[in-house]
Every structure is written in structure tokens, then in C-alpha cells.
Amino acid sequence: GENVEQHPSTLSVQEGDSAVIKCTYSDSASNYFPWYKQELGKRPQLIIDIRSNVGEKKDQRIAVTLNKTAKHFSLHITETQPEDSAVYFCAARGGFQKLVFGTGTRLLVSP
Amino acid sequence: DGGITQSPKYLFRKEGQNVTLSCEQNLNHDAMYWYRQDPGQGLRLIYYSQIVNDFQKGDIAEGYSVSREKKESFPLTVTSAQKNPTAFYLCASSSDRGIAFFGQGTRLTVV
Numbered sequence: 001g002e003n004v005e006q007h008p009s010t011l012s013v014q015e016g017d018s019a020v021i022k023c024t025y026s027d028s029a030s031n032y033f034p035w036y037k038q039e040l041g042k043r044p045q046l047i048i049d050i051r052s053n054v055g056e057k058k059d060q061r062i063a064v065t066l067n068k069t070a071k072h073f074s075l076h077i078t079e080t081q082p083e084d085s086a087v088y089f090c091a092a093r094g095g096f097q098k099l100v101f102g103t104g105t106r107l108l109v110s111p
Numbered sequence: 112d113g114g115i116t117q118s119p120k121y122l123f124r125k126e127g128q129n130v131t132l133s134c135e136q137n138l139n140h141d142a143m144y145w146y147r148q149d150p151g152q153g154l155r156l157i158y159y160s161q162i163v164n165d166f167q168k169g170d171i172a173e174g175y176s177v178s179r180e181k182k183e184s185f186p187l188t189v190t191s192a193q194k195n196p197t198a199f200y201l202c203a204s205s206s207d208r209g210i211a212f213f214g215q216g217t218r219l220t221v222v
């Protein structure tokens with residue numbers, strides 16, 4: 001079955017710096033890779049996603065890249081702001097629409 | 112108001128009791144999911160369902176059971192066989208495009 005690994009588990013940056021979170025997946029049949037942001041006590045919310053036929057997608061300060069050969073995908077946040085502080089989860093969807101999440105990255109942006 | 116609704120928000124269970132968590136969606140989504148989140152942990156997949164009357168075990172199904180008799184509903188029963196049920200439970204649904212939306216979650220505590 002699908003296994004998703006996510007690194008780092010915690011990430012501290014200064015406001016204005018960039019942040020990068022990396023994930024790997026195991027199932028070569030996975031075709032959809034979303035990223036979610038979860039603020040304390042709230043439900044996860046989708047922030048960006050990418051499909052297996054695309055290598056990169058950007059939405060303002062957020063971008064995601066996908067390397068299907070290496071089974072890697074990454075989230076890039078530029079010009080970080082304190083309100084970006086949250087837990088970020090990557091996920092991969094494989095057969096039978098099984099959606100498996102990584103273990104999460106706690107991002108702290110210091111002013 | 113469209114969306115995915117979980118109830119109750121808080122639930123207390125005595126040891127040896129079965130409890131059922133409700134999850135209802137009016138988004139016309141085929142796929143539904145149950146995840147468990149422990150403090151500081153990721154989202155672990157309990158059960159998922161691709162279509163009505165069909166569901167598959169996730170990574171931590173032991174001690175849990177589900178049913179999918181209606182497209183809109185995917186209740187989760189936490190049985191007495193689940194030895195450490197205290198956690199935050201999240202239900203999600205997704206269309207065939209893959210974008211998953213989460214409910215507000217149910218916080219289950221064993222007393």
C-alpha cells in the first residue's frame with residue numbers, strides 16, 4: 001500500500017525567508033498530490049495540489065513540484081509571513097481513491 | 112449550506128463501550144474517509160469508501176468499524192476492542208477529481 005514520508009517534522013524560519021517541505025511516496029500508481037494547512041484546533045484546509053501529468057504548479061507565494069521518477073514532491077513557500085505558521089501535510093492518492101497523508105511539518109515563522 | 116458535517120464535536124466514552132461518530136456530506140462526493148489524529152501527530156487512515164456499499168481498511172482499522180449504506184453518510188463505530196481510542200477523529204469526502212474536504216472533527220475522550 002501507499003506510504004508517504006514527510007520532512008522535516010519542524011521548520012523554523014524568519015519572516016521573509018523561504019520554506020521548503022519535502023515528501024516521498026511509494027505507490028507508483030498515485031496520481032494526485034494535495035497539500036493541506038492545519039491551524040491549531042481547526043480542520044485541515046487544501047492550499048495547493050498537483051496531478052501526475054504536471055511537474056510544477058504555482059499559486060502566488062506557494063508552489064509545488066513533482067518528480068514522478070524519484071517519487072518526490074515538495075511544497076515551497078516564499079516570503080513567509082507569521083500567518084503561515086501552522087502544520088502542513090502532504091498526501092498522495094492511489095488506487096481505490098485511497099488518500100494517505102504524511103506525518104506533518106510544523107512551520108514556525110518568526111517576525 | 113453545503114459541506115461535510117461531523118457530530119458530535121466532543122464525545123466521552125466509558126471503557127468497554129462502543130460509540131458511533133457521525134459524518135454526513137451534501138457535496139455529492141463518492142469517496143469518504145476516516146482519519147485519526149493524535150496530539151502532534153499526522154493523519155492516520157482508519158477506513159475509506161470509494162462508493163456506496165463498499166469500503167476498505169486503512170492503516171489502523173483494528174478496533175473500528177464503518178458502514179456506507181447511503182452516499183451521504185459514513186458513520187464510524189469505535190468498539191471496545193480499540194484499546195486507546197482517545198484522539199481527534201476527522202472525516203473527509205472527495206470527488207473523483209480528488210480534492211478532499213474535511214469535517215470539523217470529533218474529539219473522543221475515554222473516561
